[in-house]
Amino acid sequence: MNHYLLEVLSERLNSLGWPTETLRLSRPNDSINGDASTNIALTLARTLKKSPITIADELLSGINFDKSIVSKYEIANPGFINFFQAQSNLHEQLVNVLVLGSDFGKNNIGLGKTAQVEFVSANPTGPLTVGHGRQTILGDTISNILEWSHYDVTREYYFNNAGRQMRMLGESLKVRYLNLKGDKLSLPDGGYEGDYIIEIAKRLLSEKPTLDNDSDIEIFKSYAEENIFNLIKKTLQRIHVQHDVFYNEKSLYDEGKIDAVIDELRLKELVYEKDGAHWFKTTELGFDQDRVLIKSTGEPTYRLPDIAYHREKVRRGFDLIIDIFGADHMDTYPDVLAALNALGTETSAISVVIHQFVTLLKNGEMVKMSTRKAEFVTLDELIDEVGIDVVRYFYIMRSANSHLNFDLDLAKRQTEENPVFYLQYAHARVSSIFRRAKQRDLLPNENIDYALLDEPSTIALLNQILFFPDVVKKCLSTLEVHHLPNYLYDLAGSLHKFYSDHKVLSNDIALTHARLQLLKAAQLTLKNGLAILGVTAPESM
RNA sequence: GCUCCGGUAGCUCAGCUGGAUAGAGCAACGGAUUUCUAAUCCGUAGGUCACAGGUUCGAGUCCUGUCCGGAGUACCA
Numbered sequence: 001m002n003h004y005l006l007e008v009l010s011e012r013l014n015s016l017g018w019p020t021e022t023l024r025l026s027r028p029n030d031s032i033n034g035d036a037s038t039n040i041a042l043t044l045a046r047t048l049k050k051s052p053i054t055i056a057d058e059l060l061s062g063i064n065f066d067k068s069i070v071s072k073y074e075i076a077n078p079g080f081i082n083f084f085q086a087q088s089n090l091h092e093q094l095v096n097v098l099v100l101g102s103d104f105g106k107n108n109i110g111l112g113k114t115a116q117v118e119f120v121s122a123n124p125t126g127p128l129t130v131g132h133g134r135q136t137i138l139g140d141t142i143s144n145i146l147e148w149s150h151y152d153v154t155r156e157y158y159f160n161n162a163g164r165q166m167r168m169l170g171e172s173l174k175v176r177y178l179n180l181k182g183d184k185l186s187l188p189d190g191g192y193e194g195d196y197i198i199e200i201a202k203r204l205l206s207e208k209p210t211l212d213n214d215s216d217i218e219i220f221k222s223y224a225e226e227n228i229f230n231l232i233k234k235t236l237q238r239i240h241v242q243h244d245v246f247y248n249e250k251s252l253y254d255e256g257k258i259d260a261v262i263d264e265l266r267l268k269e270l271v272y273e274k275d276g277a278h279w280f281k282t283t284e285l286g287f288d289q290d291r292v293l294i295k296s297t298g299e300p301t302y303r304l305p306d307i308a309y310h311r312e313k314v315r316r317g318f319d320l321i322i323d324i325f326g327a328d329h330m331d332t333y334p335d336v337l338a339a340l341n342a343l344g345t346e347t348s349a350i351s352v353v354i355h356q357f358v359t360l361l362k363n364g365e366m367v368k369m370s371t372r373k374a375e376f377v378t379l380d381e382l383i384d385e386v387g388i389d390v391v392r393y394f395y396i397m398r399s400a401n402s403h404l405n406f407d408l409d410l411a412k413r414q415t416e417e418n419p420v421f422y423l424q425y426a427h428a429r430v431s432s433i434f435r436r437a438k439q440r441d442l443l444p445n446e447n448i449d450y451a452l453l454d455e456p457s458t459i460a461l462l463n464q465i466l467f468f469p470d471v472v473k474k475c476l477s478t479l480e481v482h483h484l485p486n487y488l489y490d491l492a493g494s495l496h497k498f499y500s501d502h503k504v505l506s507n508d509i510a511l512t513h514a515r516l517q518l519l520k521a522a523q524l525t526l527k528n529g530l531a532i533l534g535v536t537a538p539e540s541m
Numbered sequence: 542g543c544u545c546c547g548g549u550a551g552c553u554c555a556g557c558u559g560g561a562u563a564g565a566g567c568a569a570c571g572g573a574u575u576u577c578u579a580a581u582c583c584g585u586a587g588g589u590c591a592c593a594g595g596u597u598c599g600a601g602u603c604c605u606g607u608c609c610g611g612a613g614u615a616c617c618a
Contacts, residue, residue: 028561039560042598052598078598080561123618165618190617277616288543288614295616302618327612330545356546357612398554401546403611405553418580419566425580433577474557486555489565500573500582541580 001085002036004069009038012063018044027467034074034082035463041079052079090459091450093466097521104521105468105528109476110151115320116313117143120236120243121158124228125169126194128235129376131326134358134404136379137395137534139324140241141481142353144532149476151320155242158309160249161225163299168192169228170221176201177220178213200227235380239388240534249305257308258300262293264343285338306332307339314345321350322479327357353479355400361407377408389535393420396533397485419489423530424538426492426499430523431539433504437516440505445513452514457501461494462518465525472532488529495522 002025010020022043025036041056048055056075065073071086097104119139122132139155146153160166172192175185180201187193204211204223211219236242252258262278265271270281276296280303283290293304313321323333333352340347360377383391385408397419398404453462471487474480504515527537 024558026557026560029556029564030561033561037560039599042560045598076561078561121618125618160618163618275616279616292616297616299616301616306618327546329613329618331613332618334544354545354612359611399547402554403547407553421580422566425578429578429581431578436577470557478557482555483557486565489555493565496581497583499577500579503576505577541578 001069001083001089004066005036005083008063008065009040012059015062016058018048028082033076033080035085036083038081041081045079055079056081087451087454090462091453094450094462094518094521097465097525098517101524102528104524105148105472107149107469107473109473110146110149113151113319114154114317115146115151115322116154116156116318117146117322117324118156118158119324122232123160123165124225124232125165125192126228127196127231128379130360130379130382130406131358131376133379133382133391134355134395135324135326136236136239136241137392138353138355138400138481141396141533142322142324142479144534145472145475145481148472148532154244156245156247157243158247158249160305162250166221166225167217169224170217172197173201173204173220173224174217177204177211180205196231197224200224203227238380238383239391249309252305252308252312257312258305261304261308261311261343265339268342270342280335280339282335282338285342287335287338291335303332303335306336310336310350311340311343311345314340314347314349319349323350323352325352325354327354330354351479353400356403358404358406361405389424390418390420392534393485396481399480399482420535423488423492423526425541426495427523427526427530427537428539428541429499430495430519433519436505442505442512442516448514448517449510450514452511453518455502457498458518461498461522464491464494465521468525468529484529484532488526491522491526491529
């Protein structure tokens with residue numbers, strides 16, 4: 001109906017010579033105000049110098065609405081125009097949903113386009129923590145939304161296995177290894193204290209028992225890296241997150257991409273030397289302080305490879321490039337974008353999604369998290385406690401802009417009053433009805449009398465179902481995926497309400513068939529939505 | 542100091558590009574089950590949308606300022 005309304009309304013506005021820019025339709029909060037509403041008369045009042053009511057009158061008087069689409073319209077104070085959708089039109093759309101089936105909710109916005117989503121990107125220094133979890137699920141869900149919009153999506157994990165951190169990791173493993181052999185060495189300053197290092201040391205000892213203090217640190221480093229990466233990948237696999245590309249920062253060095261960036265920035269006179277370090281003249285680009293690109297030790301900071309990496313992403317030709325960062329990386333990307341712009345690289349394809357932190361509450365107290373000090377709860381532990389579905393749902397049910405309070409104790413004990421179960425239960429209930437229907441040989445009927453679907457909670461459910469594609473589009477355009485779980489929760493609510501209002505399988509065969517069609521649509525919408533979230537839609541619970 | 546995010550019911554949070562009487566869940570209280578799964582449904586109660594100005598027909602939503610909480614402001618990533 002909305003398409004139709006926008007079309008006839010703008011046509012009428014044009015013929016009156018009135019501006020159409022502010023023409024919008026919205027869904028009234030209260031269905032008493034119709035199924036669609038426009039404030040066009042209010043917005044035109046000023047420029048036309050007429051009362052909104054008069055404008056609305058004039059506007060509507062020249063339109064003959066198609067009765068099979070718009071059953072009724074009215075002008076409401078102070079000047080809204082409300083439209084009521086014809087039920088037959090609603091029922092046509094229901095049929096359409098059923099035809100689309102598992103494609104219902106998809107759109108073609110990304111058809112023929114490519115997208116790259118970079119997320120997780122944790123360096124292999126320790127297992128994924130509860131903190132990484134948010135980004136992991138956020139990135140994967142955004143990727144799913146993109147795929148639902150027919151983008152060709154590359155999920156990418158960017159990592160760095162060189163530098164100070166990794167050396168420290170190697171040192172830490174070496175110490176733990178030698179400890180196992182009886183050596184009383186203690187961890188270096190800033191070493192990794194986690195027990196997982198000891199586990200890896202044990203494994204290394206059994207595989208290569210002859211290493212000693214003089215052994216090449218490289219052996220320890222690469223062994224630690226390999227083991228930790230396997231750990232990370234196993235965790236990702238558990239929650240069904242699969243990256244297409246693991247991009248090693250090192251390749252940027254090997255292929256001369258890093259040198260190219262610094263050379264070109266130097267040519268632009270945006271780099272200077274001070275105290276033995278190479279500085280990026282960001283003040284010249286509008287920032288309040290300059291940044292180090294290459295430390296006095298000769299090692300680049302993360303900033304330089306980040307610039308090279310992003311430049312490379314743009315070169316790879318993606319139509320859409322999405323970076324998922326935690327709030328702690330807030331400061332890094334403006335510099336990177338500024339550098340790219342200075343280098344003449346187009347940055348309009350790049351979007352950055354910043355998510356706020358996850359605060360973990362344990363026994364009502366905040367747990368401080370640090371990988372190095374091993375003060376953290378791993379993502380694996382969380383999955384063990386609450387399960388994959390709950391983990392995936394919890395991480396994205398809230399806006400990425402808000403801090404996420406993850407109360408561990410609550411999450412553990414809450415398994416029965418969890419929103420995700422509310423959703424799944426709705427799906428299972430419907431499945432149960434279909435099992436019963438099958439037992440009674442209520443097979444799909446070709447002549448459905450959709451006009452029988454006219455009770456309030458039925459119409460409400462149908463409207464809710466039809467809203468799904470818009471929600472997907474909203475998630476896409478805003479990259480805020482929490483709208484989806486919120487929507488699905490409401491959908492489940494409409495479904496539960498319908499369930500308690502109406503018995504589906506009854507002696508009224510015609511009505512039963514009509515309701516089964518509606519349920520089929522509701523079920524597939526839930527299923528499609530849950531699929532985007534990566535949450536299972538159980539047949540029974 | 543500066544940059545970014547948040548401040549909405551006792552708690553955790555929604556609130557679509559400004560719209561009509563600000564909504565859920567949890568917690569509290571009351572009700573519904575000879576019925577397709579009660580992990581459900583219905584009802585009651587709970588609000589100065591941090592505060593103060595501004596913009597306009599209209600502001601939780603936009604602008605300015607203040608206060609509170611968080612993140613950053615590294616030759617860590």
